[in-house]
Amino acid sequence: MSEMLLETRALGAGYGPVTVLRDIAVQIPKGQITALIGANGAGKTTLLRAISGLCATSGDILFDGSPITRLATNRIAARGIAHVPDGRGTLAGLSVEDNLLVGGYLQRRRAARAAGIERIYSHFPKLKQRRHQQAGTLSGGEQQMLAIGRALMQGPRLLMLDEPSFGLAPLIVRELFTIIADINRTEGLSILLVEQNVHQALSMSQRAILIEHGQVARSGPSAEFLGNDDIRRAYLGS
Amino acid sequence: MQTPNSSSRRIGALLIVAAIALLVALPMLVKGFFLFQITMVLCMALAVMGLNIVVGYGGQLSLGHGAVFAIGAYVAAVGMDSFALHWLPAVVIAGLVCLAFGVLFGWPSLRLKGHHLALATFALALAMPQILKHRSIETWTGGVQGVMVFNSPVPDWLPLSREVFVFYLVLAVVLIAFFGTAALFRSRMGRAIIAVKENQIAAASMGVNVTRTKLATFALSCLLTGLAGALYTLITEYVSPDSFDLMKSILLLVAVMVGGAGTILGPLVGAVFIQFVPNLAEQVSQSATSAIYAGFLLIMVFFMPTGVVGFVRGLLIRLRARR
Numbered sequence: 001m002s003e004m005l006l007e008t009r010a011l012g013a014g015y016g017p018v019t020v021l022r023d024i025a026v027q028i029p030k031g032q033i034t035a036l037i038g039a040n041g042a043g044k045t046t047l048l049r050a051i052s053g054l055c056a057t058s059g060d061i062l063f064d065g066s067p068i069t070r071l072a073t074n075r076i077a078a079r080g081i082a083h084v085p086d087g088r089g090t091l092a093g094l095s096v097e098d099n100l101l102v103g104g105y106l107q108r109r110r111a112a113r114a115a116g117i118e119r120i121y122s123h124f125p126k127l128k129q130r131r132h133q134q135a136g137t138l139s140g141g142e143q144q145m146l147a148i149g150r151a152l153m154q155g156p157r158l159l160m161l162d163e164p165s166f167g168l169a170p171l172i173v174r175e176l177f178t179i180i181a182d183i184n185r186t187e188g189l190s191i192l193l194v195e196q197n198v199h200q201a202l203s204m205s206q207r208a209i210l211i212e213h214g215q216v217a218r219s220g221p222s223a224e225f226l227g228n229d230d231i232r233r234a235y236l237g238s
Numbered sequence: 239m240q241t242p243n244s245s246s247r248r249i250g251a252l253l254i255v256a257a258i259a260l261l262v263a264l265p266m267l268v269k270g271f272f273l274f275q276i277t278m279v280l281c282m283a284l285a286v287m288g289l290n291i292v293v294g295y296g297g298q299l300s301l302g303h304g305a306v307f308a309i310g311a312y313v314a315a316v317g318m319d320s321f322a323l324h325w326l327p328a329v330v331i332a333g334l335v336c337l338a339f340g341v342l343f344g345w346p347s348l349r350l351k352g353h354h355l356a357l358a359t360f361a362l363a364l365a366m367p368q369i370l371k372h373r374s375i376e377t378w379t380g381g382v383q384g385v386m387v388f389n390s391p392v393p394d395w396l397p398l399s400r401e402v403f404v405f406y407l408v409l410a411v412v413l414i415a416f417f418g419t420a421a422l423f424r425s426r427m428g429r430a431i432i433a434v435k436e437n438q439i440a441a442a443s444m445g446v447n448v449t450r451t452k453l454a455t456f457a458l459s460c461l462l463t464g465l466a467g468a469l470y471t472l473i474t475e476y477v478s479p480d481s482f483d484l485m486k487s488i489l490l491l492v493a494v495m496v497g498g499a500g501t502i503l504g505p506l507v508g509a510v511f512i513q514f515v516p517n518l519a520e521q522v523s524q525s526a527t528s529a530i531y532a533g534f535l536l537i538m539v540f541f542m543p544t545g546v547v548g549f550v551r552g553l554l555i556r557l558r559a560r561r
Binding site: 073077083085089093105108 | 444
């Protein structure tokens with residue numbers, strides 16, 4: 001098996017008195033797309049938040065071999081984890097380009113930020129057309145592209161996407177996933193993808209993790225998930 | 239909605255150059271009380287610029303910038319009076335004291351979430367007049383009497399009157415603060431400040447240290463408002479504890495809102511409002527000054543909810559869309 005980029009050990013997470021995740025042990029390999037699937041409320045979003053330091057955790061999270069468990073969110077970002085949250089986190093009052101520039105906050109050199117922006121525009125030509133437009137006035141699909149572009153501006157080693165297809169038209173979703181797969185292929189970027197559209201997620205990823213009731217129910221190559229009858233019945237409706 | 243394009247930016251730049259030229263020539267055109275009033279407007283604009291950084295760009299509420307203004311004014315006054323400082327170090331020290339104050343006061347309040355900064359600064363504004371009158375520091379602050387500063391700041395080699403010299407001094411500081419703020423909000427640090435206002439979680443996950451950014455925002459805002467206080471001492475030659483009550487803080491906030499929170503030009507417009515509208519209201523009716531002032535304010539709130547600058551900007555965008 002290929003090298004692990006991120007690993008959790010006995011990870012628990014929750015909000016205040018509420019425990020959402022228990023004893024989570026997952027491994028995210030380098031250079032691949034890992035799909036995180038499961039029913040609503042299973043704890044997929046909470047796992048991403050736990051990795052980003054956005055909720056209370058117990059246990060350990062190792063990123064590239066070193067623990068990041070109790071680091072502040074901004075330090076975790078500085079280690080190379082970019083998180084596109086559910087709801088996209090668009091900075092609505094800023095222009096598209098300023099959103100991208102904020103994404104490049106960790107790049108201290110102006111030239112590095114400018115180069116990053118050109119790279120994002122090559123992936124998302126639509127963003128270039130709208131570069132001076134206020135981000136809040138973009139369509140849902142464009143806002144999702146902006147959120148991904150902004151995360152890429154960080155120059156991350158792991159990109160975590162929380163339901164990028166949420167609320168988007170099928171045509172836009174297809175376009176978006178083509179770009180995501182393209183970024184993974186051309187740049188070798190490791191991606192952890194939370195997705196409601198299970199078929200889509202499994203067919204574009206190399207590995208998958210199924211979470212049920214706050215625990216890992218199954219993990220392995222995505223192809224095995226697609227071939228499994230229980231998974232097909234429960235999540236693929238066939 | 240589009241952000242301003244290059245042609246409207248060019249018009250804006252021309253207007254700013256024209257305004258600066260007019261201000262530089264102003265002492266040759268007007269004298270006496272009117273020049274004093276304009277100097278006061280510029281001084282207030284500087285204080286409002288400071289508050290605008292924390293309220294308009296930082297998205298935090300401060301109800302105590304009048305107290306920060308008072309600290310700046312008193313440090314400069316005491317420095318010149320009790321310690322016989324030259325005006326320049328006195329003003330610089332006043333600014334630095336307010337910057338340090340911003341860090342020390344902001345640190346505990348900003349670590350907490352929600353409206354703690356608003357409450358803490360409100361308490362500060364309430365307490366400030368009494369702190370200034372306190373007996374333990376009366377030797378320097380003069381208690382209820384306040385401090386008078388008579389020595390002229392005009393250098394011997396300059397053939398300028400005190401009023402004209404102070405006017406140019408205030409104008410110079412305001413221009414530096416104006417262009418400095420404009421540059422700040424086009425920089426990496428300035429974008430981080432706005433990102434924290436718009437979405438704290440998103441800002442943090444892009445690597446922005448939210449607490450430190452908020453603290454820097456507050457401290458920087460205290461620096462500008464404190465400098466304005468120090469310049470106020472030079473303008474009026476006199477500071478007294480009761481001129482820095484809670485109302486002062488509220489008026490600064492009114493100026494931020496009326497001018498347009500989170501805009502570069504807003505503080506200038508807001509300062510004109512709080513400086514001239516009370517006089518205007520008095521001219522309309524001696525007996526109902528406050529009611530008329532309140533009326534002006536309500537009209538502003540109803541017709542220009544995003545402030546004068548926000549209103550004009552919206553108007554320009556709509557005009558361009560129609561063409």
